[in-house]
Amino acid sequence: MIVAxxxxxxxxALGGRRSxxxxxxxALHEGHLxxxxxxxxxxxxxxxxIFVNPAQFGPKxxxxxxxxxxxxxxxxxxxxxxxxxxxxxxxxVYPEGFSTYVSPGSxxxxxxxxxxxxxxxGVCTVVLKLFNILNPHTAVFGWKDLQQCAVISQMCxxxxxxxxxxxxxxxxxxxxxxxxxxxxxxxxxERIIAGRLNVLLRSAGDRIAAxxxxxxxxxxxLEAIRAAGGTPDYAALVDPVTMxxxxxxxxxxxxxxxxxxxxxxxxDNMPIAP
Amino acid sequence: MIVAxxxxxxxxALGGRRSxxxxxxxALHEGHLxxxxxxxxxxxxxxxxIFVNPAQFGPKxxxxxxxxxxxxxxxxxxxxxxxxxxxxxxxxVYPEGFSTYVSPGSxxxxxxxxxxxxxxxGVCTVVLKLFNILNPHTAVFGWKDLQQCAVISQMCxxxxxxxxxxxxxxxxxxxxxxxxxxxxxxxxxERIIAGRLNVLLRSAGDRIAAxxxxxxxxxxxLEAIRAAGGTPDYAALVDPVTMxxxxxxxxxxxxxxxxxxxxxxxxDNMPIAP
Numbered sequence: 272m273i274v275a276x277x278x279x280x281x282x283x284a285l286g287g288r289r290s291x292x293x294x295x296x297x298a299l300h301e302g303h304l305x306x307x308x309x310x311x312x313x314x315x316x317x318x319x320x321i322f323v324n325p326a327q328f329g330p331k332x333x334x335x336x337x338x339x340x341x342x343x344x345x346x347x348x349x350x351x352x353x354x355x356x357x358x359x360x361x362x363x364v365y366p367e368g369f370s371t372y373v374s375p376g377s378x379x380x381x382x383x384x385x386x387x388x389x390x391x392x393g394v395c396t397v398v399l400k401l402f403n404i405l406n407p408h409t410a411v412f413g414w415k416d417l418q419q420c421a422v423i424s425q426m427c428x429x430x431x432x433x434x435x436x437x438x439x440x441x442x443x444x445x446x447x448x449x450x451x452x453x454x455x456x457x458x459x460x461e462r463i464i465a466g467r468l469n470v471l472l473r474s475a476g477d478r479i480a481a482x483x484x485x486x487x488x489x490x491x492x493l494e495a496i497r498a499a500g501g502t503p504d505y506a507a508l509v510d511p512v513t514m515x516x517x518x519x520x521x522x523x524x525x526x527x528x529x530x531x532x533x534x535x536x537x538x539d540n541m542p543i544a545p
Numbered sequence: 546m547i548v549a550x551x552x553x554x555x556x557x558a559l560g561g562r563r564s565x566x567x568x569x570x571x572a573l574h575e576g577h578l579x580x581x582x583x584x585x586x587x588x589x590x591x592x593x594x595i596f597v598n599p600a601q602f603g604p605k606x607x608x609x610x611x612x613x614x615x616x617x618x619x620x621x622x623x624x625x626x627x628x629x630x631x632x633x634x635x636x637x638v639y640p641e642g643f644s645t646y647v648s649p650g651s652x653x654x655x656x657x658x659x660x661x662x663x664x665x666x667g668v669c670t671v672v673l674k675l676f677n678i679l680n681p682h683t684a685v686f687g688w689k690d691l692q693q694c695a696v697i698s699q700m701c702x703x704x705x706x707x708x709x710x711x712x713x714x715x716x717x718x719x720x721x722x723x724x725x726x727x728x729x730x731x732x733x734x735e736r737i738i739a740g741r742l743n744v745l746l747r748s749a750g751d752r753i754a755a756x757x758x759x760x761x762x763x764x765x766x767l768e769a770i771r772a773a774g775g776t777p778d779y780a781a782l783v784d785p786v787t788m789x790x791x792x793x794x795x796x797x798x799x800x801x802x803x804x805x806x807x808x809x810x811x812x813d814n815m816p817i818a819p
Binding site: 370372375404408425428429433 | 554646649669678702706
């Protein structure tokens with residue numbers, strides 16, 4: 272495995288070859304490793320980037336405390352058979368004078384987009400930059416960040432990015448909690464609460480799949496989340512392409528929630544079979 | 546010469562080959578043909594796009610009356626040895642739901658950027674899309690649109706676009722008027738005024754090159770433009786990378802002006818040898 276710590280090192284490691292690419296912010300867990308395994312199924316020449324992207328964190332968010340276990344990440348990447356890891360320094364990604372951004376589309380307006388102003392602009396900008404630098408044929412993302420999937424898909428459609436996107440279902444702990452690099456922030460008590468939330472989400476999804484209208488089910492879900500000790504930012508049944516909320520599920524609809532438990536924001540979503 | 550009227554036709558015409566590319570809005574004149582000749586020097590496989598980009602016109606601007614002499618354009622392109630012309634329909638470039646844009650950098654803030662809100666967002670977005678669709682190794686632009694050169698350069702730097710940019714000096718009429726597709730709008734009297742303006746610009750440049758401070762020279766230039774019958778929007782000595790105005794010229798500085806003559810906005814600029 273080659274670890275490229277600059278664009279020049281990366282270019283020489285790639286030698287013009289396109290790859291199956293997994294962009295990450297590091298702190299790799301089973302969810303990321305599932306993305307890597309999918310990438311390796313697509314192409315044995317697999318690339319992974321580790322970059323905690325300052326442009327997608329708000330001024331009051333957790334950029335400085337975001338976990339950066341870099342040696343462990345490199346060991347995991349190597350053991351999964353990653354060919355090249357790109358580990359750029361922030362000053363190479365955002366040099367002095369940097370000021371051109373991607374302004375994300377309509378799917379970025381609601382939900383995380385309204386609660387985290389600038390977040391998806393930062394996500395789109397760094398993803399487009401990484402796409403341009405690595406020039407992969409395929410990029411693999413996790414459904415865990417549902418709206419991110421929608422916004423990046425829309426960016427690639429709208430800006431004619433010639434890269435195939437592949438999305439993988441969320442990997443979960445044994446109690447169903449979605450794997451996330453931020454789960455390490457949870458205290459033992461909070462961890463128990465967090466583990467109950469996905470069960471509530473799944474029940475709500477089942478009720479919608481069984482024919483109940485989403486508005487009533489989501490209202491119950493929000494109440495159940497509060498009763499379980501979480502503080503919901505939002506929950507909704509949505510179209511995963513447009514991110515518009517739906518009353519009645521369609522073929523690919525997903526139910527999603529964002530809940531604060533202590534100081535941690537937990538994102539989760541799952542498909543609804545109508 | 547292949548004329549590709551859709552992305553599918555273009556893809557089949559390119560067959561994965563990279564090219565030297567000249568993006569245009571059509572109404573081709575000697576300035577464009579000089580860009581094509583430069584492109585052909587770089588690579589005999591040369592592509593040209595013709596697309597009057599609605600996203601870079603303001604609501605009160607001349608989108609509907611912009612000249613579209615398409616058969617003549619295709620004849621000119623063919624006679625210059627262009628390999629592939631891409632002539633996309635607007636609904637393929639901006640389909641229903643299109644909403645992801647490039648938000649241009651600091652070089653887009655002043656001058657045209659402040660007088661034509663959204664203009665450079667439209668320019669950057671369509672140029673990035675064309676770059677992604679055509680995947681050229683080189684793109685050739687004219688210095689005539691000075692700030693456009695700066696903004697596109699910054700976009701390519703900031704977003705890591707792997708395309709070499711080449712800029713060519715402005716082609717002029719016999720009296721020095723910069724060639725422009727919009728010159729056809731000038732009445733005979735306006736055409737005479739337009740022809741005098743570049744002489745004023747050149748004299749101002751010479752005075753700055755001889756050591757005079759730009760502020761005083763530009764003030765005189767603006768007055769001389771008005772005396773000649775033009776209405777200046779602005780004039781300045783600028784750094785062509787940052788588009789910041791300068792008091793004393795540096796190695797690559799250029800003097801620029803934008804002047805309205807009748808209903809036509811004329812852009813011109815030229816280098817200053819300090």
